[in-house]
Amino acid sequence: MATGFAELPQRFAALTREHERVAVVLLDAFGWKFVQRHADHPFLQRLAIEPVASQFPSTTTAHLTTLYSGLPVGEHGLYEWQIYEPAVDGIVLPLPFVDQQGEPLTLDPKTFVPSPTFFEQLEVPATALQPQAIWPSTYSSAALAGASVVPFATFEEAAAQLGTRDGLTYVYWDAIDAAGHRFGPSSAEFDAAALHALDALDEVRDTVIAVTADHGQLDVGEIDYLDALWPPLTEHLRHGPAGSARDCFLHVNDPETVVGELANALGERAEVRLASELFDDPGPRLRARLADVCVLPAPGRMAWLEAYPSRQLRFKGHHGGLTPEESQTWIGIMQA
Known part of the structure; x- marks a missing residue:
């Protein structure tokens, strides 16, 4: 049986108990189908890769919140980009932390993100590298509690920081997902975004690195x-x-x-x-x-x-459903 995504936080925590420096990278939307498409890339060749079953729905909100809380979607309750929130009796968007009209929510972000977070539960220091376009954010202020957050401008800049700090360093990268939504996952633009990330990661040395994805995509x-x-x-x-x-x-x-x-x-x-x-x-x-x-x-x-x-x-590419293209993901680990 394939590993389930909700098991990954504990696997990452176990790596920090075994190694001085651990890097965790989440490539948004780079699901199992695309690992197979680019299987001959040198970086992927260096990883021990296994399939992982995505949670339903196959969405970023569900999986990032699982990683940040250590809880499956059935427990943390943030299952999609748009959800009903009882505290306001209406539809809200948890990640941008706005209501359906785009107005900022006045709620405590801990309404959405259970505590303690995954980073607060670690026994080692944690650093979270975030694209500067999405940091700071109200959701992330709660979700990344316990980690030192460092924004970055380019993925090369983020990759260069992996292996430079003791403890766990986490990177989230959203450009592959964005290219898929705009151009479709069968597009040259999607592959270019994926190869850009893989090429940068291939330069990483002197750290244990674990790479995964929250979901895949399919053309729509x-x-x-x-x-x-x-x-x-x-x-x-x-x-x-x-x-x-x-x-x-x-x-x-x-x-x-x-x-x-x-x-x-x-x-x-x-x-x-x-x-x-x-x-x-x-x-x-x-x-x-x-x-x-x-x-x-x-x-x-x-x-x-x-x-x-x-x-x-x-969108020309989308996700959220149960098709293999959307719901099959993976984990790859490379020892230092």
Whole structure:
């Protein structure tokens, strides 16, 4: 059985008990499919690589919060880019820490990120290297508590710092995911972003390095507007849609009716499920935020609502669903 992503924080912590210097790198969206695509790269050749099962949904929010808290998504409860937050009784975006209208939230970020964090639980010093475009941030101020945060301008700058400090040094890199969203994961631009990161990491020496990804991506194009396919949907909504166009979560009255009607309207274009069926042992934090119905589009498709315009519908690559391209990831470890 493949390792699950939620097991990785403990594996990283174990490495810090065995080695003086450990580097952990998360390459956003560089999933298992792309490791196989670039398997002949010298850096990947130096790693002992094994597959890892992503959590559902295959999203950055779910996996970064698991890494930063040490808890699976069923316990920490931040499952998607957009979620319902009981404290404001509305849809919010946890990572940018804004509401659905883009206004900053006034909540304590610890509302989202359980403590103690992964970094606070370590027995060694921790440094978190973050792209300067996303640091400082309110979410990260809570999620990275216990680590010394150092912003960087280029990935080469971040890679050059690996192995220079005792303890654990963590790097998050978002450019591969951004290239996939904009151009699609089959594009030359996506491969260029991936190779840029791998080339920089190939220069790292004198440290144990563990590399992973939160999810993959797949190419998308066609959009199914749920409220156009079944207009009564808007009468059932209790809040705007959560999730993303690859895993559209709906807070509705009469979920069984909504599942049946949307399944009939969509046919083979999507799978429609009760959201609770998609999670094993959800804890109170997830249960309080979880929607009632989830629409999982077929490969290559997206699903959303015309009444809620979203820039994600312009994406050429996306993730969040259960296809292997989205949900299979990996870990690679190289000893010093």
